[in-house]
Amino acid sequence: MSNRAIPNAFVKNVLQNGLGRYICQLQRVTLNFCKATPSSLGTRDFIEKYLVDFTRENPGTVVYVKPIRNRAPFLVAEYLNGRQERVSTKDMPADEVCKWLEHLRTRSGAQIVNLRKEWLTNTPSIQGVWHPFLNKNPSLAGTSFPAPELYGAKTESKSATDMVLEEAGVKKVGSVDSASSKE
Amino acid sequence: MAASLVRSTLGCQFARFLRPSLITAAGQTQSQRGVKRYMRAYLKELYNRRLRVGPEKLRHRSEFMNWNYNAEIYAFGKRLGEEFSNDSLQAAFTHRSYIEAEEARRADLGIDVASAPLGLTDNSELTQKGEETASRYIKAYLRSSYPTMFEEAIVAIHDHLMSDDTLSHIASHIGIGDLMLCSDFPPEESTLSKNFLAVVGALETDKGVKRAESLVRDLVLAQLVGKELMELWSVTNPMGLLMAVLDSQGRGPPEPRLQWQAGQRTIMAVYQVGIYSDKQLIGQSAGERVTIAEDMAAQDALQRMMGIGSGHMPLTFRTEADKMELRYDPKNISAEELMQTYELRQKENSVS
Numbered sequence: 001m002s003n004r005a006i007p008n009a010f011v012k013n014v015l016q017n018g019l020g021r022y023i024c025q026l027q028r029v030t031l032n033f034c035k036a037t038p039s040s041l042g043t044r045d046f047i048e049k050y051l052v053d054f055t056r057e058n059p060g061t062v063v064y065v066k067p068i069r070n071r072a073p074f075l076v077a078e079y080l081n082g083r084q085e086r087v088s089t090k091d092m093p094a095d096e097v098c099k100w101l102e103h104l105r106t107r108s109g110a111q112i113v114n115l116r117k118e119w120l121t122n123t124p125s126i127q128g129v130w131h132p133f134l135n136k137n138p139s140l141a142g143t144s145f146p147a148p149e150l151y152g153a154k155t156e157s158k159s160a161t162d163m164v165l166e167e168a169g170v171k172k173v174g175s176v177d178s179a180s181s182k183e
Numbered sequence: 184m185a186a187s188l189v190r191s192t193l194g195c196q197f198a199r200f201l202r203p204s205l206i207t208a209a210g211q212t213q214s215q216r217g218v219k220r221y222m223r224a225y226l227k228e229l230y231n232r233r234l235r236v237g238p239e240k241l242r243h244r245s246e247f248m249n250w251n252y253n254a255e256i257y258a259f260g261k262r263l264g265e266e267f268s269n270d271s272l273q274a275a276f277t278h279r280s281y282i283e284a285e286e287a288r289r290a291d292l293g294i295d296v297a298s299a300p301l302g303l304t305d306n307s308e309l310t311q312k313g314e315e316t317a318s319r320y321i322k323a324y325l326r327s328s329y330p331t332m333f334e335e336a337i338v339a340i341h342d343h344l345m346s347d348d349t350l351s352h353i354a355s356h357i358g359i360g361d362l363m364l365c366s367d368f369p370p371e372e373s374t375l376s377k378n379f380l381a382v383v384g385a386l387e388t389d390k391g392v393k394r395a396e397s398l399v400r401d402l403v404l405a406q407l408v409g410k411e412l413m414e415l416w417s418v419t420n421p422m423g424l425l426m427a428v429l430d431s432q433g434r435g436p437p438e439p440r441l442q443w444q445a446g447q448r449t450i451m452a453v454y455q456v457g458i459y460s461d462k463q464l465i466g467q468s469a470g471e472r473v474t475i476a477e478d479m480a481a482q483d484a485l486q487r488m489m490g491i492g493s494g495h496m497p498l499t500f501r502t503e504a505d506k507m508e509l510r511y512d513p514k515n516i517s518a519e520e521l522m523q524t525y526e527l528r529q530k531e532n533s534v535s
Contacts, residue, residue, distance in 0.1 A: 015356050016408050020401025020500045021264055027358050028258070030249045060262030064249035080358050122409035128493065131469070133443040133455055141443055 008114040014081060017108075025080050025109045028062040029101065033073035033089075043073040045094035046101075058105060075100060079109025243368055244361040252362075259358055263398065268389045271309070275381040276359075278374060279305045280366035306381035313384030313395070317403065318345060320396040323509040324404060328498055332489040333518040339416035344403050350376030353402050393505075400504055407498060412491045413482060421481035424518055425458070425466075427525035428488065435461035437484070439477045442467065456480045 017023055031047060033040040047065060055063050072090040075097070079085070085107070087100050128134075143150070158166075204212050244250060253269075256276070260267040282305055286296050321344055325337045343349065351372035354360070359378050360370050367374060387395035418424060425437050443455040456476040457467035466484025470476030486492040499507065 015353060015402065016405040019405045019408060020397075023262055023264075023357065027262075027361075028249075028255075060258050062251065062254050062258045064251075066249055080356050123493070125493075132445070133469075136443070138442070 006114060007111075008116050009110075010116050011118070011120040012110065013120060014108070014110075023080075024058060024060050024105065025107065026058070026061045026077055026105050027080050028064065028078045029104065030064040030066055030076045030078075031073070032066045032068050032071070032076065034069055034071055035067050037070060037072075039090045040073040042091070042093040042097055043089045046097040049094060050098055054101065061105070075104065077104040077107075079107070081109045083109045083111065085109075241369060255358075255362055259362060262358065265386055265394065265398065266390065267385060271385040271388050272382075274304045275306050275309050275385040276362050276364055276378060277303050277305050278363065278365040278378070279307060280374075281305075281364040284366040306378065306384075309381040309384030309388070310377045311384070312387055313380035313382065314345075316387050316392060316395050317380060317383055317399045319511055320399050320509075321345065321404065323511045324400065324504075324507070326513075326515050327507055327509050329490050330515065332491070332515055333416075334515045335518050336412070336416040336489065337515060340407070340412060343415045344406065347372045347376045349403070349406060350379050353406070354379040357402070397505070400500065404498065405500065413486050418482065418485065418518075420522075421478060421485055424522060425481050425484055427518075427521040428485075429460050430525050430528070431521055437465070437481070439480060441473065443469075458484050 015023075017025070031043060031051070033043040033047070035044070051063065051065070055061075072088060073092075074089055075087045077085045077087070085104060087104065089097050089100065092100075203218055204214055207213060245252070256269065256272050260272060282301060282303055285301055285303075289296055289299075289301075318341065321341050322337060325332070325340055329337070354375040355370075357379075359375060359382070363370055363374060363378050365374050365378075383395050383398060386398055422437065422439075429435065429437055438459045439456050440459060441454060442457045444453065446452045452471060453469050454471075454473045454476045455467060455469040456473065456479075457464050458477075458480045459465065466480045466482075466487060468476055468479035468483045470479050483492070490496070
């Protein structure tokens with residue numbers, strides 16, 4: 001089930017992004033398309049209708065537009081961590097290109113792998129991690145063993161059976177009192 | 184068997200040559216006469232030749248076609264959410280080594296440098312300005328966040344934050360690497376960190392000290408989150424320091440007591456030691472040996488006194504941090520001074 005060969009990683013946030021200010025990790029995006037072929041139609045439409053608004057809303061991302069003759073269109077997103085992501089926009093309508101660009105804009109640039117945990121925290125334990133000495137009675141440290149008086153089940157309050165037997169005036173058989181009295 | 188081996192090494196794109204039925208790019212099947220038996224050897228040879236040539240040469244981003252330096256500089260400023268002036272940002276990214284290399288190149292080409300000057304200012308001034316601002320602010324922020332922390336610890340944390348390692352890591356992750364004009368490629372850590380400080384200096388020139396400090400806080404001080412601050416400062420004698428501190432506060436001397444022990448005669452022995460002052464627990468820790476546990480417990484006590492460690496308040500950022508009133512000049516208590524005072528007092532007591 002858990003395979004070391006399958007790439008996986010913990011969630012990470014490089015440079016504690018968002019703690020102080022949020023820095024958009026998309027450094028630059030290049031739109032490659034053909035001016036003539038029908039597979040680039042959606043990409044051409046996107047450039048005409050939505051691209052300028054995108055650049056205005058994201059001044060921190062440099063947008064390059066690169067016409068290439070007779071090739072299928074694609075987007076190349078470059079991130080601040082040095083990685084690149086390619087998305088083929090062949091035969092895509094303009095709004096689908098829009099959606100893919102939005103997806104690339106909101107990514108951190110980290111490689112998509114299986115996440116071992118869905119969260120990342122610097123304080124995994126609020127009250128402190130448990131250890132065997134945490135809730136032990138300190139008097140145990142000074143107790144010399146064997147200590148038979150500690151071996152019975154602790155009865156802090158009377159059980160219903162005890163109350164009934166007391167009412168009836170019968171001493172409970174098998175209790176610690178009876179054992180010590182026998183001795 | 185062999186065919187599948189070649190297929191796995193060469194990728195599935197070549198597999199179609201090795202099957203009797205040709206599968207076109209459109210996914211349709213065309214029949215062809217037989218298998219071209221030379222194809223496997225040919226593809227294998229191509230693959231090995233490519234491996235022998237070696238990996239692709241490392242190139243600067245500006246060598247590729249889609250590059251516009253002015254647009255990149257503008258986007259850098261906007262990415263950080265700051266308004267820079269173009270001149271100061273250009274100067275921040277220009278290193279002395281680049282100017283020297285350019286002048287040497289021009290001299291080689293026969294261009295008189297004096298008559299046709301480059302007109303570039305280097306970033307040495309901005310770097311110095313940025314370094315002073317960042318250094319001053321980091322110390323003031325730490326002193327304000329941890330008022331009981333020793334000055335030596337504050338200096339140690341400051342030195343860690345201002346080290347080439349940390350600053351170059353920050354610089355490379357905000358996009359400075361591509362924008363630097365310097366003679367070294369791949370960029371060295373020292374160049375990256377100097378450039379980052381120059382950017383801080385440029386922001387101070389354009390928008391004032393407050394905004395530059397805000398940048399330092401968001402990018403540099405944020406790196407402390409999740410870090411063990413006690414690891415950044417090495418204390419050689421924690422018990423001695425603890426004695427000096429308690430003495431200066433007029434509290435009882437530290438008394439270490441063994442609280443718990445388990446597995447003494449095994450390799451997984453654990454001893455928990457607690458340190459008490461006036462019968463109050465001030466620090467505790469577990470360790471493999473009693474001496475280690477005592478040492479760690481003393482460090483735990485010092486940690487608690489300084490207000491760091493798990494369970495203490497996190498650092499402030501954003502609007503809360505803007506409201507912080509920082510003391511730039513007065514330093515925190517010095518551990519060295521405390522120890523010296525304590526030693527003097529001990530000598531006086533022993534003499535008298």
